[in-house]
Amino acid sequence: MNKLSIYYITILFLTILSTAASGQSTRRLVKDFDHDLKKDTVYINSDTKTLVCKLSSQKFNKIESQRIWKLNFGNTLVALKDGFEFWNDYGRSGFISTFAYNKKEKKMQLVKMKRTDYEVSGTYSGENGGTSNVNLLTNKYTAHFRVVRNKKVVELPVIQREMVFPKTYLQTFSDDINFDYEQKCVALYDQYQAKNK
Helix, strand or coil: CCCHHHHHHHHHHHHHHHHHHHHHEECEEEECCCCCCCCCEEEEECCCCCEEEEEEEHCEEEEEECCCCCCCCCEEEECCEEEEEEEEEEECCCEEEEEEECCCCCEEEEEEEEEEECCCCCCCCCCEEEEEEEECCCCCEEEEEEECCCCCCCCCCCCCEEEECCEHHHHCCCCCCHHHHHHHHHHHHHHHHHHHH
């Protein structure tokens, strides 16, 4: 295979990969979130640093989140069967906030948060981090962390705890809740890695 063929195959592969990625995530989603068979819209407003939602059941009135103070370059929306995910990444760490329609309250509710941190203490890049998630409907928190000891990566025991946050809807959401979650995660990480030496 000559260099030109390899070049075209590489370009084709990257184009297919880019198309697949753009089909799954975007900065704007059009989907029926409130289950009335009419298309609703949610999008990221980079100018105001907010999430904006327009639901047909609310006569497409603009529903806007609180300010997302650290809206980073790695932000996107991902459609789910029962709602959407808002990804806000920071290179070595990031948050995924999951929203679903609450039929009783007739609002988009924050139902789950996930967190990735590749460098919890800043000493060994990419090795002493982990992932965690909290289900905000059940208050169940699960985390998988690693530490570096004697130049070896060691998996800590899985952390399963109760973690409670205030009920949050799209219009009351800001990344303050993400950073509150991060603070609690780091505190548990410090506690567990000290206990499991």
